[in-house]
Amino acid sequence: MTKILSTTALIQVGDTARLSFRLMGQSDAQALWEISQEPEVMRFLNGGSATSMNDINNIFLPRMAKYTNKEKGWGIWQVLDKQQNEYLGWVLARPMGFLSDKPEFDNIELGWQFFKKAWGKGYATEAATALKDTLIAQGGVNYISALTTEENIGSVRGY
Numbered sequence: 001m002t003k004i005l006s007t008t009a010l011i012q013v014g015d016t017a018r019l020s021f022r023l024m025g026q027s028d029a030q031a032l033w034e035i036s037q038e039p040e041v042m043r044f045l046n047g048g049s050a051t052s053m054n055d056i057n058n059i060f061l062p063r064m065a066k067y068t069n070k071e072k073g074w075g076i077w078q079v080l081d082k083q084q085n086e087y088l089g090w091v092l093a094r095p096m097g098f099l100s101d102k103p104e105f106d107n108i109e110l111g112w113q114f115f116k117k118a119w120g121k122g123y124a125t126e127a128a129t130a131l132k133d134t135l136i137a138q139g140g141v142n143y144i145s146a147l148t149t150e151e152n153i154g155s156v157r158g159y
Contacts, residue, residue: 011073024076067094089114091127107143
């Protein structure tokens with residue numbers, strides 16, 4: 001089981017009936033690595049290959065640091081089952097096109113990744129909705145976007 005570490009955000013995503021949230025940070029390499037080890041979880045991201053700890057530390061974490069903004073609620077939010085305090089997955093908020101020369105700061109991209117055991121229970125929809133509502137409530141957001149492939153029926157259907 002992954003140890004839950006604390007990263008304090010100035011904006012908090014409120015608990016839902018089943019879920020609680022915590023902004024992830026640079027000390028969460030192990031948790032980010034764990035979820036990327038399931039081939040089905042990675043299927044639509046890279047064809048099902050596990051991510052190495054080296055890639056987590058040298059690519060994923062530095063990239064996450066560039067878009068994480070505690071004041072705006074941008075970053076990766078760990079999603080936990082409130083009753084069991086179990087790590088189910090994460091939801092992401094960042095400016096659309098953050099890797100480009102012209103990120104869209106009023107258009108926030110939502111993304112999510114959940115362990116396969118959490119699929120089909122509505123967690124991704126519940127978590128993404130809670131994050132979306134938090135971002136909209138603070139203002140300055142004109143669009144919320146999410147990207148996936150047409151073949152990723154679970155994500156398309158889920159939100």
